[in-house]
Amino acid sequence: MNDGSVLEVRHGTRTIDGDTVFYREAGPEAAPVLLLPHGYPCSSFQYRRLMPALADRWRTVAPDFPGFGYSGTPDAARFGYDFDAYATFLERFTDALGLGSYALWLHDYGSQIGLRHAIAHPSRIRALIIQNGDIYADALGPKYETIR
Numbered sequence: 012m013n014d015g016s017v018l019e020v021r022h023g024t025r026t027i028d029g030d031t032v033f034y035r036e037a038g039p040e041a042a043p044v045l046l047l048p049h050g051y052p053c054s055s056f057q058y059r060r061l062m063p064a065l066a067d068r069w070r071t072v073a074p075d076f077p078g079f080g081y082s083g084t085p086d087a088a089r090f091g092y093d094f095d096a097y098a099t100f101l102e103r104f105t106d107a108l109g110l111g112s113y114a115l116w117l118h119d120y121g122s123q124i125g126l127r128h129a130i131a132h133p134s135r136i137r138a139l140i141i142q143n144g145d146i147y148a149d150a151l152g153p154k155y156e157t158i159r
Contacts, residue, residue: 018066020059024081025107028089032104033081034074035059038066043137044110047073048101048128050119054080072113074104076124098127105135114138119145 020037035055045065047058055073062071075082076097077090090096101124105113114137117125122144129136 018063020062025104027100027103027107028085030077030083030085030090032074032077032083032107034072034104034108035062036070036072037062038068038070040070042066042068042070044113045069045071045116045140046101046105046110046113046125047071047116048097048118048121048125049073049076049079050121052079053119054082056080069114072108072110074101076100094123094127097124098131101125101128102132111135112137114140116140116142117144118142 017039018037020035023034023036025032025034033055035058047055047062049055049057054075058071058073062073065071077100078084078092112135115125115129117139118141122141125139126144129139
């Protein structure tokens, strides 16, 4: 029987590429994983109520991106601070936690990062949940010329 402790949000840190990364986690270790990249200008704090609500059936994991929340701020000479750099961060973060496959919640600024991660690693992605994802001018192709 569950004593309720897996429903509580736990906090952790990992060192990735020399920087401290803060993350929140809830749910049983063996449950299917739901990765929650946050929006802008937020942090994993935005998922503080969602995570325990899903933790009876999911292992929810939400990192603070580098430069956000409680994570370290890498020097701009070695971290790009663009969608591609953050997508690479998601790869390294999931590797550091040993997450081999997961559903990916895409929201706001995190949607562009998560989509790049999903395109680069399709075998890891079990599902995409898209909530109010953003489209940015630098990411638009010819298909979107009429809405510019």
